[in-house]
Amino acid sequence: MEFVRHRVFSFAQESSRYCNYSKDKFGNELAFIKPTWYTNEVHPIEAKTAFEEMLQVCETFYLDLVKDYNMQAQEARAILPNATKTELVMTGFDSDWEGFFELRCAGSAHPDARKLANELKLQMYGEC
């Protein structure tokens, strides 16, 4: 997650070392985040299908490595794709958040980062 580059914040992030996604509490599956391009009309349906298939392959191999080969989560995680869902708690001062929103709500920010930053800003300040 790009947001951890903002070093003035304190972070607590879901650990793919310790989270074994083959366990019941994770539904025995990986969770992926749809990128912003997924819901726009720019890319053909075939691109979305290929994207989904690759994620499916990653999930299958991850579960195989952990369950069939008794690999630890911290070993199998090397094949997790960038789209893998994570949870991140960011703690910072108001001035840190102002700097963060300035960078991540800007037109130059990655669309996925901007979408999340805009939603956060809306929740924190009631405006985007």
Ligand SMILES: Cc1cc2nc3c(=O)[nH]c(=O)nc-3n(C[C@H](O)[C@H](O)[C@H](O)COP(=O)(O)OP(=O)(O)OC[C@H]3O[C@@H](n4cnc5c(N)ncnc54)[C@H](O)[C@@H]3O)c2cc1C
């Ligand atoms: C649009 C965009 C594109 C990006 N592209 C890339 C990329 O291609 N490759 C890449 O590696 N990263 C990229 N980044 C990440 C970027 O390089 C920074 O790591 C990220 O934005 C965090 O910067 P920051 O200043 O908010 O946080 P920090 O680096 O944590 O700094 C926070 C604040 O502390 C102060 N500070 C920090 N260091 C110093 C210092 N030495 N002296 C004085 N004050 C200091 C400044 O006020 C600073 O704003 C990109 C970021 C954005 C927003």
